[in-house]
Amino acid sequence: MMQKYLETKEEYKDCILFYRLGDFYEMFFDDAKIVSKELELTLTGKSCGLEERAPMCGVPFHAVDGYLDKLISRGYKVAICEQVEDPKLAKGLVKREVVRVATPGTNLNMQALDESRNNYLLCVVYTTNAYGVSYVDVTTGDYYVTEFDSENKLLDEIGKTMPSEIICNDSFLVSGVDLEDLRGRLKIVVSAIDPWHFDEDRCVDSLCRHFHVGSLDGLGLADYSIGVTAAGAIMQYLEETQKISLDHITTIKPYVPNSYMLLDRATRRNLELCETMREKAKRGSLFWVLDKTRTAMGARKLRNSIEQPLLDKDQINRRLDAIETLNNNAISREELREYLSPIYDLERLISKISYRSANPKDLLAFRQSLAMLPPIKYLLNSFEGDKLLASYGNDLDDMADICSLITDSIDEDAPLTVREGGMIKDGYNEEIDKLRSAKTDGKKWLAGLLEEEKEKTGIKNLKIKYNKVFGYYLEVTNSFKDLVPEDWMRKQTLANAERYTTPKLKELEDTILGAEDKLYTLEYNVFCEVRDTIYGEIGRIQKSAKIIAGVDMLASLAVVAEQNNYVRPEIRKKGLIDIKNGRHPVVEKMIKNDMFVANDTYLDNDKHRISIITGPNMAGKSTYMRQTALIVLMAQIGSFVPADKAVIGIVDRIFTRVGASDDLASGQSTFMVEMTEVANILRNATKDSLIILDEIGRGTSTFDGLGIAWSVIEHIADKKLLGAKTLFATHYHELTELEGKLDSVDNYCIAVKEQGDDIIFLRKIIKGGADKSYGIQVAKLAGVPENVLKRAREIVDELSNNDIAEKAKDIAVEYEIPDYEYGIEQQTKKPRKIRKKTESEIESEKMGQISLFDGYQPNVKTDDIIYELHDLDLSTTTPIDAMNILYKMQTKLRERM
Numbered sequence: 001m002m003q004k005y006l007e008t009k010e011e012y013k014d015c016i017l018f019y020r021l022g023d024f025y026e027m028f029f030d031d032a033k034i035v036s037k038e039l040e041l042t043l044t045g046k047s048c049g050l051e052e053r054a055p056m057c058g059v060p061f062h063a064v065d066g067y068l069d070k071l072i073s074r075g076y077k078v079a080i081c082e083q084v085e086d087p088k089l090a091k092g093l094v095k096r097e098v099v100r101v102a103t104p105g106t107n108l109n110m111q112a113l114d115e116s117r118n119n120y121l122l123c124v125v126y127t128t129n130a131y132g133v134s135y136v137d138v139t140t141g142d143y144y145v146t147e148f149d150s151e152n153k154l155l156d157e158i159g160k161t162m163p164s165e166i167i168c169n170d171s172f173l174v175s176g177v178d179l180e181d182l183r184g185r186l187k188i189v190v191s192a193i194d195p196w197h198f199d200e201d202r203c204v205d206s207l208c209r210h211f212h213v214g215s216l217d218g219l220g221l222a223d224y225s226i227g228v229t230a231a232g233a234i235m236q237y238l239e240e241t242q243k244i245s246l247d248h249i250t251t252i253k254p255y256v257p258n259s260y261m262l263l264d265r266a267t268r269r270n271l272e273l274c275e276t277m278r279e280k281a282k283r284g285s286l287f288w289v290l291d292k293t294r295t296a297m298g299a300r301k302l303r304n305s306i307e308q309p310l311l312d313k314d315q316i317n318r319r320l321d322a323i324e325t326l327n328n329n330a331i332s333r334e335e336l337r338e339y340l341s342p343i344y345d346l347e348r349l350i351s352k353i354s355y356r357s358a359n360p361k362d363l364l365a366f367r368q369s370l371a372m373l374p375p376i377k378y379l380l381n382s383f384e385g386d387k388l389l390a391s392y393g394n395d396l397d398d399m400a401d402i403c404s405l406i407t408d409s410i411d412e413d414a415p416l417t418v419r420e421g422g423m424i425k426d427g428y429n430e431e432i433d434k435l436r437s438a439k440t441d442g443k444k445w446l447a448g449l450l451e452e453e454k455e456k457t458g459i460k461n462l463k464i465k466y467n468k469v470f471g472y473y474l475e476v477t478n479s480f481k482d483l484v485p486e487d488w489m490r491k492q493t494l495a496n497a498e499r500y501t502t503p504k505l506k507e508l509e510d511t512i513l514g515a516e517d518k519l520y521t522l523e524y525n526v527f528c529e530v531r532d533t534i535y536g537e538i539g540r541i542q543k544s545a546k547i548i549a550g551v552d553m554l555a556s557l558a559v560v561a562e563q564n565n566y567v568r569p570e571i572r573k574k575g576l577i578d579i580k581n582g583r584h585p586v587v588e589k590m591i592k593n594d595m596f597v598a599n600d601t602y603l604d605n606d607k608h609r610i611s612i613i614t615g616p617n618m619a620g621k622s623t624y625m626r627q628t629a630l631i632v633l634m635a636q637i638g639s640f641v642p643a644d645k646a647v648i649g650i651v652d653r654i655f656t657r658v659g660a661s662d663d664l665a666s667g668q669s670t671f672m673v674e675m676t677e678v679a680n681i682l683r684n685a686t687k688d689s690l691i692i693l694d695e696i697g698r699g700t701s702t703f704d705g706l707g708i709a710w711s712v713i714e715h716i717a718d719k720k721l722l723g724a725k726t727l728f729a730t731h732y733h734e735l736t737e738l739e740g741k742l743d744s745v746d747n748y749c750i751a752v753k754e755q756g757d758d759i760i761f762l763r764k765i766i767k768g769g770a771d772k773s774y775g776i777q778v779a780k781l782a783g784v785p786e787n788v789l790k791r792a793r794e795i796v797d798e799l800s801n802n803d804i805a806e807k808a809k810d811i812a813v814e815y816e817i818p819d820y821e822y823g824i825e826q827q828t829k830k831p832r833k834i835r836k837k838t839e840s841e842i843e844s845e846k847m848g849q850i851s852l853f854d855g856y857q858p859n860v861k862t863d864d865i866i867y868e869l870h871d872l873d874l875s876t877t878t879p880i881d882a883m884n885i886l887y888k889m890q891t892k893l894r895e896r897m
């Protein structure tokens with residue numbers, strides 16, 4: 001990061017300010033001011049436009065660099081105000097405040113401090129055939145253990161958690177698991193740690209020690225032996241590095257992926273769940289549409305829920321009920337959201353408290369948040385009939401005791417720093433009160449003592465004076481010397497006067513002179529006591545924070561549903577997906593003037609399992625398929641959905657293969673990536689999955705592509721092999737032939753209207769297949785020169801004379817009795833093939849000929865041309881070249897025929 005130290009006030013202008021306090025930075029926005037004492041400057045912060053919820057938020061020290069980079073890369077000027085040891089002052093003992101300013105130019109960890117994102121440290125332990133995984137959320141202290149039996153599942157999990165650091169054993173490092181794809185998206189540091197940390201006994205020991213249990217049985221981790229090793233290694237690593245406070249890790253849970261829908265990386269990316277594909281930004285993602293949360297905790301919960309849709313009908317319905325209840329009681333819902341707004345990020349505050357770095361302002365912010373809990377509890381309890389909301393209300397601890405502890409102890413105008421006093425409220429601690437009055441009332445006390453002594457002794461001109469050497473003393477002129485009582489102690493003799501002290505004066509002197517130092521120390525100690533008392537209640541606070549997160553998420557989903565006219569989906573255990581007038585939740589927001597055209601979807605587990613969708617480029621095929629997947633996913637996170645009506649049978653997984661992949665970093669070709677994703681889908685999908693396939697096969701030669709696409713559909717359609725519900729968009733119109741051949745396939749197309757040479761996109765999905773691609777019309781819309789378009793039309797006309805569609809009509813569908821189990825071929829038996837004979841085969845047989853599809857008949861006339869055509873890679877050839885080549889071939893063919 002480029003940084004420089006600044007000297008003048010002018011240079012701070014327009015900066016976003018970070019003020020470092022202990023292990024945290026405070027961040028200042030609009031109207032917030034900070035006064036740097038040493039430099040006598042008043043610094044004004046500026047909003048960074050990150051939709052922050054509070055004018056000031058604690059930023060953990062370890063994460064600040066990433067956050068700064070994020071701001072800097074967006075072009076903000078950032079100032080960091082921190083205390084550094086100044087060699088010019090008192091040999092480095094005195095600290096003074098300086099400001100560093102970072103300017104645009106660097107780009108490190110872009111998401112380290114996204115408030116809505118969890119910040120994980122993950123550990124992987126690899127043994128011969130399994131991966132033990134454990135991760136801890138640095139912010140919330142949540143600590144999970146799990147295990148995976150395949151690299152793909154492991155990568156999906158890492159892709160979901162996106163940890164900032166991964167620690168692993170040596171075996172994992174050499175296991176060949178490729179993290180490059182993930183690293184491209186986030187700076188993940190992978191550190192192999194001391195093998196000693198993976199010793200099973202040590203791992204179990206460290207967990208038992210931390211959670212104060214005799215054995216792991218008490219933690220419910222008995223089934224996770226490798227996961228436990230990973231968890232134990234994390235614990236030891238944290239103990240050693242002290243990267244985060246271990247104190248706020250209060251629970252450890254097995255993470256059971258089976259209770260959530262597993263979304264692979266490709267699907268999360270293709271559906272743009274939490275960030276968009278191109279910009280990797282929140283805007284334009286599903287999260288962006290659904291996030292109307294009022295707290296950072298709620299936003300994190302929402303993000304997690306989007307990435308982990310539910311599989312249990314009752315759980316989904318409980319969320320849907322809650323949303324319905326909230327929307328039926330809109331006034332209470334809005335009141336609830338009002339109360340949520342001022343709630344700070346309790347989870348971050350907890351981590352500050354457990355770091356012992358929370359300052360008095362943090363505690364006041366904490367109190368302000370806690371003060372919102374009783375009305376929230378009251379409102380939640382008022383939703384009596386609703387299971388989820390009522391249980392939240394019941395379980396929410398309003399923490400009145402902690403709230404009043406802070407109210408009673410911390411001064412409302414307490415400073416940010418903890419060493420300068422002024423933190424503890426009057427009346428909370430007697431000793432502090434005394435010391436404070438000693439500081440302010442000292443003069444009064446001295447005057448009172450003087451009057452008292454004057455009266456007692458009769459010395460009329462008695463005075464109390466002070467100097468640095470003798471402190472306070474009573475001064476008696478020589479003429480009154482005889483009246484001095486015996487118990488006065490002489491301090492100094494002058495020419496015309498004597499100076500004395502008395503036990504009472506000494507005591508007052510001690511009180512007055514030591515008051516400030518004592519006061520600051522005592523205030524600090526009392527503050528720490530209060531902070532520690534709160535810290536002792538961390539489990540209660542964590543529980544309430546989780547409830548607040550849940551309530552905030554539901555309220556957000558409810559508001560979004562109301563604002564966008566979503567409906568409650570009817571959830572079924574599995575089977576039917578019937579959506580009436582469904583809309584794409586994100587695209588409809590991006591299109592102005594309510595121009596989005598709604599469409600129906602109907603898929604079941606029987607005769608309507610596969611929809612083949614054809615239509616021109618730009619017609620809206622991808623949008624339609626993604627919208628279906630998103631509606632199903634939204635239903636399964638328990639959200640209302642953008643449609644007029646929706647029946648959603650729960651799907652166990654959603655798989656997508658959409659568009660060209662931008663996986664250049666992975667070192668694989670586009671087609672290879674496409675096929676890898678298809679292979680993954682065919683191997684992992686089940687009959688209860690939803691598959692979205694967008695133009696598969698287009699990355700290779702036409703014939704290979706069509707062949708692959710065709711056989712993939714056959715494979716999916718076969719109930720014994722797969723039988724999943726599938727939306728399949730394609731430009732291979734030949735695939736529409738499958739409708740008649742496979743009884744679970746339906747053809748759909750997206751309607752367009754032709755007007756001369758132009759087309760108008762109607763965006764409406766209708767039954768039937770499209771017969772053209774309108775590629776040339778779309779090319780015209782895109783501004784391709786007219787001469788190229790003209791030539792293209794000529795070539796298309798000529799090519800269509802040899803239309804392969806005709807041949808496709810004759811391709812028979814193969815019905816295989818599978819010797820497959822979950823996609824793994826049993827080598828011992830050969831698949832038996834039963835084929836329906838096609839009309840032309842029957843014709844050929846009648847005429848005593850051998851069909852082209854039964855056995856290959858060499859054709860000396862055309863073979864070389866067909867091979868040439870096969871080898872033509874349209875993805876790497878320019879369209880004009882391709883057309884020329886095709887044209888030449890066609891001419892050759894015609895000549896030979």
Ligand SMILES: Nc1ncnc2c1ncn2[C@@H]1O[C@H](COP(=O)(O)OP(=O)(O)OP(=O)(O)O)[C@@H](O)[C@H]1O
Nearest residue numbers: 595596597598616617618619620621622623624763
């Ligand atoms: N239902 C709709 N209503 C209004 N606009 C739509 C609709 N569906 C799609 N669009 C608009 O059309 C554009 C193109 O849609 P989409 O990318 O889904 O087309 P496509 O058929 O998949 O194209 P291609 O075959 O070239 O990939 C979208 O960016 C969107 O703006």
